[in-house]
Amino acid sequence: MTLASFRQIVESLASYETQQALTKTYQAASSADRERMAQALEQGGTAQSDVGDSQRGRNYDLNRYCNVVPFNHNRVRLTGKRDYINATHITLPQSSNAYIATQGPLKHSMGDFWRMVWEQQVLAIVMLANPVEKLQNKCAVYWPAKANETLDMGEGLTVCLADERPLEGCLSVIVRKVRVAVKGEVRLVTQLHYTEWPDHGVPQSPVPMVRIMKEIRSRVSPSPQVPVVVHCSAGVGRTGTFIILDAARQYFAQNQDYAGDYVAEAFASLRQQRTLMVQTFEQYLLCYQTINYMLNNQD
Template sequence: MTAAASFRQLVETLPQPLVQQAIHKTFIEEDQADRERMVQNLDQSDSKSSPISDSQRGRNYDLNRYSNVIPFNHNRVRLQGKNDYINASHIQLPAELSANKYIATQGPLNHSTGDFWQMTWEQGALAIIMLANPVEGRRNKCATYWPASIGQQIKAGDLTVTLADERPMQDCFAVIVRKITLAHKLHPRVTRTVTQLHYTEWPDHGVPQSPLPMLRMMQELRSRISPNPEIPVIVHCSAGVGRTGTFIIIDSALAYFAKNSDYEGDYVQDAFKSLRKQRSLMVQVLEQYLLCYQVIGYTLNNKQ
């Protein structure tokens, strides 16, 4: 994309207009190609050979929050039981970029809350990253899938979900930390604790005013909640693509650059192209794509 031999050099040249133009061009071309593939896949979705056919079959269609944001068959999360569908995708970047595993998913619908918690239990997740608010711009963006008050329980299929604690993150009031316990009726002696980190100030189709709350949240995630990269972190916004994809690239990059001083080539571009092959529309708008460079560049410049 540029003449830069390393990612650090690329970050240093970001203010240059020609570099910015090249970055914009890469995003626009990849985004256009992805959207064209998505339209083609939707047009052929009735075919068994379609890469998204599972999402359109029977009642599965009504489990999609948005008709054009749907998982590919090859890496979709499969639930145990008769109906295995949930609008969620296993995400893993190439090994040279990251060892972290993720599940990118839409904000649960009222009638898919049980499926969401079933997925959380079956995948052994310790952390849920929530990047949307239930209502944004007077539109419903995500069901409130956790209990309303501390100590309250809700039933979600075979699971009992209890809100054990809820408080703002220390020194970061834009993030709410919720401790949630899960108990399964088929495993009465086993309870699990899942931590939800809810970032409340990231606008839909936009970027946060400051990267610091997100960086603080990622630090908490990887140092205390889910440090093992083999355990998938569940990440969702509303559609599970824009804010979700942006978070995944930055979180993966922080882990990479914590161990490596540089990357040969353009880390953001390589990660972005990989994500778009695993779930359409990941990192949905140009501003989010640029945010990846800005936040990663900020951390590299402040790396001790």
């Protein structure tokens, strides 16, 4: 495939040549990613392993999936001696947006999750999984069940559900306003929970994702320097897909085209930062399709 610009690529998505080229790129990157992670896990908690921190002592039990762990060099570090959380700082070369990709909290890591939100001064959380999917636990319910109910997360941190309602005009997205308090200081954090994105799959419409991005950037957390927390269950498939799309929305709002394959380059960068990001080829293809939708439906 010798197409010169990203718009040419998305306009040719239906062609056999383009499909084959995308498949080849995705499979090659996935193979290299599997080999890298397998080697890192084989080295365990040794100094040579770039995932060694995740394998040491108590930290191992803080991972939802044993093969989805953060690299040492860009993992989020909590303050204090217990600094481990399965979460990764993410940036993309084409975007100034900052992200934290993380797994859905476990029951025994909810306090760590909210500590991370507080310490990183997060204002927006994007939740792309449901607590239970196909009869399997995918994420702990880490927020209070009722309005004005307060949960004690330990170490002087509490969370209180201030409000919960559907995103206006988008019933598949629930907006939760949570008051997070530490030693008398209170911040309002907004969680946007997209309830209709199947695990390892793709949503039926790009509209809810675009609505979430618009809500975050226009109302909740407009500064690109403030990290947006994004999670699904493992914090890789749906999470990585959303990050590419949100970064692309920022880029193409300021630029008419991209010289090369925007998605392939963003994907390659993500896989160097956290394993299995954009976990399936269907999710990879969704990136092209949704960006094409955004290019043709700009505000």
